Amino acid sequence: MAKKKTIRTIPQERTPVQEQDPRERARNFGEVSLGYRLEEALVEAERCLQCADEPCVRGCPVGIDIPGFIQKITEKHHQGAYDIITDTNLLPSICGRVCPQENQCEGVCTVGDTLEPVAIGRLERFVGDMAIREGWANIPYIEPNGYRVGIVGAGPAGMACAADMAKAGCEVVVYEAFHQPGGVLKYGIPDFRLPNDVIDAEIEKLRRLGIRFECNTLVGRLFTIEQMVTEMGFHAVFIGTGAGYPSFMGIPGESLNGVLSANELLTRCNLMRARDFPNFDTPLQPGKRVTVIGAGNTAMDAMRVSLRLGAEKVYCIYRRTKAEAPARAEEVHHAEEEGIDFNWLTSPIELLGDASNAVRAMRCIRMELGEPDDSGRRRPVPVPGSEFEIETDMVVFAIGTNANPILGQTAKLKLNKRGYIETDDSLATSIAGVYAGGDIVTGAATVIQAMGAGRTAARSMKAYLGLRDTDSVYTPDTDDPAGRRFGIPAAEHNFARVRLA
Amino acid sequence: MSPEPSQSFEIVAREDFSDVTYLLEVRHPMLARAARAGQFVIVMEHEHGERIPLTIADFDREAGTVTLVIQAVGKTTREMQKNCRVGTSLYAMVGPMGIPSHIGGKKKVVCVGGGLGVAPIFPQARAWKESGAYVIGVLGFRNRGLVFWEDKFRACCDELILCTDDGSAGIKGLVTEGIKQAIAKHADIEELVAIGPPVMMKGCAEATRPHRIKTMVSLNPVMVDGTGMCGGCRVKIGESVKFACVDGPDFDGHLVDFDDLMARLTRYRTAEKEAVERWQESCRMPGKEALAAEPAPAIDDRPSTDG
Numbered sequence: 035m036a037k038k039k040t041i042r043t044i045p046q047e048r049t050p051v052q053e054q055d056p057r058e059r060a061r062n063f064g065e066v067s068l069g070y071r072l073e074e075a076l077v078e079a080e081r082c083l084q085c086a087d088e089p090c091v092r093g094c095p096v097g098i099d100i101p102g103f104i105q106k107i108t109e110k111h112h113q114g115a116y117d118i119i120t121d122t123n124l125l126p127s128i129c130g131r132v133c134p135q136e137n138q139c140e141g142v143c144t145v146g147d148t149l150e151p152v153a154i155g156r157l158e159r160f161v162g163d164m165a166i167r168e169g170w171a172n173i174p175y176i177e178p179n180g181y182r183v184g185i186v187g188a189g190p191a192g193m194a195c196a197a198d199m200a201k202a203g204c205e206v207v208v209y210e211a212f213h214q215p216g217g218v219l220k221y222g223i224p225d226f227r228l229p230n231d232v233i234d235a236e237i238e239k240l241r242r243l244g245i246r247f248e249c250n251t252l253v254g255r256l257f258t259i260e261q262m263v264t265e266m267g268f269h270a271v272f273i274g275t276g277a278g279y280p281s282f283m284g285i286p287g288e289s290l291n292g293v294l295s296a297n298e299l300l301t302r303c304n305l306m307r308a309r310d311f312p313n314f315d316t317p318l319q320p321g322k323r324v325t326v327i328g329a330g331n332t333a334m335d336a337m338r339v340s341l342r343l344g345a346e347k348v349y350c351i352y353r354r355t356k357a358e359a360p361a362r363a364e365e366v367h368h369a370e371e372e373g374i375d376f377n378w379l380t381s382p383i384e385l386l387g388d389a390s391n392a393v394r395a396m397r398c399i400r401m402e403l404g405e406p407d408d409s410g411r412r413r414p415v416p417v418p419g420s421e422f423e424i425e426t427d428m429v430v431f432a433i434g435t436n437a438n439p440i441l442g443q444t445a446k447l448k449l450n451k452r453g454y455i456e457t458d459d460s461l462a463t464s465i466a467g468v469y470a471g472g473d474i475v476t477g478a479a480t481v482i483q484a485m486g487a488g489r490t491a492a493r494s495m496k497a498y499l500g501l502r503d504t505d506s507v508y509t510p511d512t513d514d515p516a517g518r519r520f521g522i523p524a525a526e527h528n529f530a531r532v533r534l535a
Numbered sequence: 536m537s538p539e540p541s542q543s544f545e546i547v548a549r550e551d552f553s554d555v556t557y558l559l560e561v562r563h564p565m566l567a568r569a570a571r572a573g574q575f576v577i578v579m580e581h582e583h584g585e586r587i588p589l590t591i592a593d594f595d596r597e598a599g600t601v602t603l604v605i606q607a608v609g610k611t612t613r614e615m616q617k618n619c620r621v622g623t624s625l626y627a628m629v630g631p632m633g634i635p636s637h638i639g640g641k642k643k644v645v646c647v648g649g650g651l652g653v654a655p656i657f658p659q660a661r662a663w664k665e666s667g668a669y670v671i672g673v674l675g676f677r678n679r680g681l682v683f684w685e686d687k688f689r690a691c692c693d694e695l696i697l698c699t700d701d702g703s704a705g706i707k708g709l710v711t712e713g714i715k716q717a718i719a720k721h722a723d724i725e726e727l728v729a730i731g732p733p734v735m736m737k738g739c740a741e742a743t744r745p746h747r748i749k750t751m752v753s754l755n756p757v758m759v760d761g762t763g764m765c766g767g768c769r770v771k772i773g774e775s776v777k778f779a780c781v782d783g784p785d786f787d788g789h790l791v792d793f794d795d796l797m798a799r800l801t802r803y804r805t806a807e808k809e810a811v812e813r814w815q816e817s818c819r820m821p822g823k824e825a826l827a828a829e830p831a832p833a834i835d836d837r838p839s840t841d842g
Binding site: 256314317 | 544565566569574583584586610611626627628629630631632634759760761762763764765766767769771776778781782795798799801802803805806807809810
């Protein structure tokens with residue numbers, strides 16, 4: 035290796051990434067960020083100090099060997115970088131795009147103490163996209179172990195859990211209620227942030243691991259969780275159904291036409307392709323003046339989708355300030371660039387309709403920040419006499435979701451007070467062999483947190499099934515040569531395929 | 536029971552009751568096994584299609600099939616009428632969705648079905664009969680020519696009252712006339728179940744309210760996923776807001792805000808109309824004379840087609 039890099043010798047500026055022009059992109063569904071080109075990636079990779087304590091790895095919910103893959107990029111050994119990432123995370127193209135890196139790996143990056151942190155997410159995406167283009171796949175040799183694992187929900191938690199269980203040698207079936215796998219990645223996150231063909235490419239890799247996806251299957255109603263572990267012969271089950279059930283505020287006028295949840299807007303547009311109506315049959319009456327309530331990532335998606343569907347004006351209504359907005363900083367920044375009209379410290383109090391029962395305006399009240407509440411954020415309180423009206427023909431609620439009730443209705447799973455599935459630290463539910471993770475356990479969170487939960491559950495499921503955890507360091511407990519093949523113990527049946535030069 | 540390989544949702548039988556109403560029997564053994572009265576499915580005709588909720592009209596556990604009775608009112612249902620032949624397959628069918636109806640007890644029950652609601656009330660009437668109830672069926676049609684499944688209903692109802700708008704079969708008048716007759720004859724009716732257009736279900740609820748007869752109605756609002764995820768199907772039930780797909784579809788008819796439901800059903804009417812017109816235009820192109828003779832069916836007040 036060349037001489038040790040120091041904070042002074044690395045490129046000082048974070049390498050910018052090419053983006054579509056805000057005015058242009060606000061009218062198309064093409065991806066906003068174009069991703070690093072090779073030379074940009076090489077410059078950015080140089081900024082990693084390869085420091086000894088690797089805080090980024092601990093900052094990553096799935097623990098990717100970040101310095102390792104960046105080192106491979108600097109060596110221009112991109113497939114090597116891909117193999118390192120995919121040892122822990124099979125979905126780099128997705129995570130590189132949608133992870134909130136500023137709170138995770140990049141948030142704790144050593145370079146970030148002095149300069150801007152290494153753009154780990156962009157590098158991960160660079161490697162993942164290159165793998166899709168080149169058709170690389172990191173498929174380890176898998177020896178079937180005879181165990182069958184059922185996964186409920188083909189979203190990020192289910193995909194991550196399925197990948198780990200398949201790599202451990204289990205026969206994995208993933209059930210999905212929609213007609214396509216992907217969960218929130220498909221129905222929720224719009225194409226300009228995460229193109230559907232990227233998701234399809236990553237799912238294809240899971241199929242190559244032997245995972246079977248069964249769509250159009252509503253678990254709970256078509257068969258129950260109990261049936262899965264009894265009659266259907268699954269030795270372990272993972273539930274990753276997501277939170278689902280969207281919240282409304284309970285203010286007057288919510289049932290007016292033109293008022294909908296962000297989930298409905300996004301599902302119609304993203305999964306059902308209502309934006310291509312009438313080539314696709316699902317309708318969507320696009321608003322001209324759209325108000326979106328909430329300031330999380332889903333709210334940002336709803337606003338930016340509305341713009342692309344042809345809205346002339348899009349407002350964001352949020353009762354706290356920009357500092358408290360739960361969305362990723364980058365998403366808020368992109369939305370601002372595209373011309374979203376942000377109304378911080380504003381809360382809706384009533385929706386007003388016209389004679390045909392369609393929404394025509396929203397009555398709002400200004401807020402100010404008072405004393406801190408339980409969450410540590412200052413509680414917004416209404417300013418008396420500050421009511422005003424916004425003219426609008428479409429109101430979108432993006433204020434979070436509640437627990438989906440279907441599995442609670444149909445299985446004897448222990449739920450908590452809010453209706454989410456109760457688990458212990460190993461993510462085991464009240465039914466033996468059944469594990470759960472992601473939004474259906476924690477309430478709405480991020481894609482990577484769901485993936486992390488899927489992997490934690492997979493670890494517990496392997497322990498439950500008595501399988502060696504391939505993540506932990508393996509020390510052979512026998513020197514019996516008869517138990518070895520090619521000098522490798524037979525129990526070690528999960529080594530990566532050796533690539534010969 | 537083992538997980539089946541990717542199903543194909545093959546159509547194994549079809550019957551046309553009139554020029555707008557048709558029956559499809561779809562193969563799906565697992566669904567046929569799981570289905571209970573009061574539940575629904577969501578189907579997609581093709582990859583570009585919308586997801587439409589359809590109440591399960593019948594299921595045959597032995598044959599492994601599910602029966603759907605569909606009224607061609609929107610683009611998708613008309614397209615299905617044209618394309619869904621025996622031997623073809625649906626792109627997707629998922630279910631059974633919703634909470635099954637609470638059926639049980641040896642009591643006197645009235646099962647009311649009107650228009651599109653006639654078919655889905657059948658599994659309810661049969662289930663009540665099987666649980667030992669005395670079942671009075673009340674069915675509403677526009678005229679004699681549109682009557683179907685009379686024999687099936689006769690087999691599971693202790694009494695059957697047919698109502699037609701023009702009096703060409705049974706009594707003349709709406710199903711509410713039939714309900715009045717049934718109530719006059721039987722003072723001990725304990726429950727009434729009604730499925731049909733919202734305006735009909737509203738009429739049924741009003742007919743039983745003075746008699747304090749428990750009235751259950753099955754709602755079919757606009758849905759996308761049918762799993763509680765989009766909230767498009769929210770309905771006002773008394774003071775609370777419920778999602779018909781996971782909290783229903785059966786609700787207490789005396790608490791349902793039908794006016795709200797009917798107003799919300801019009802949400803996508805403009806787009807639906809546009810889709811129908813565009814589709815008819817595209818159908819007309821190959822064989823003009825054949826389709827020109829066909830009268831455009833009036834858009835029903837129950838838009839069963841929506842994504």
